[in-house]
Amino acid sequence: MVSTLAGCGTYVPPLQEYFETASPDAVFSAGGQFEYAIKTKIYCDIVEAVVASREAGVLPTGWAVQTTLDLQVDESGSLNPGATYIDSPTFSIGAGAVLSSQATKESKFGSYWNLDKLKGAGSSPCANGRPVGSSLLLSELGIAQWLKDSLRSRYFLPSSEGKKGDPFFKQDFLSLHVKFIVTSSGSVTPAWKLVRVTTGNGGLPLVGAGRVRTHDLLLTFGPTFAAGSPNLAISSHAAQDFGIAVSNGRRVVPTP
16 A cells, blocks of 8 residues: 555556456456546537537527547655654754655547537437446536526527628637546555654655546537638637646646
């Protein structure tokens, strides 16, 4: 256990949890299966949202969705040995050292789907049911209700009509950003007190380990993209994606 904790941050960490392994008949590795399961959940949630909005009569034709999924994990480890030699009641010598390390892995995926071609949730891969395992896969993203409410708002508050031939004419778009941050950490601090030597003193644990998972999902709905034509939805999605990357890059991961 201690050797496992001490090794955190000295190798490329997996995106999945250590207890999540690939099924015997899987075509992916454990990490690949974890990524595929998350992407499948997102796709099926989008299909359900599109079907529900279409049945509610609020989904316009000629729309698409641009998606960006960013999966990041940061692992850190620390080793803080220390001891105090007691020569007399009034004199002692303390010695210590600190060793810490950190490693980051990030996977990013982008997809673009024409909503007119998303017909229903009864086709593969959604027909096989929802993926199970990580708590992130079981979380309710709320895409269906958000999309219906946003499209209803667009219906009651329509954009003003632009000039005839304006390439940005009524280019409404809708964006949703969901972020999950899950932090787990642990430490081990044994202590011995002999006649002249005391260990485990100080405020730092002997061995510490931390793991932070940051998962970002960005969805942007709007008119389908046409090569050579301006598209506010795609432009906004790219700008937001850049902002998320900058924010994650400046985030400081605490060392245990």
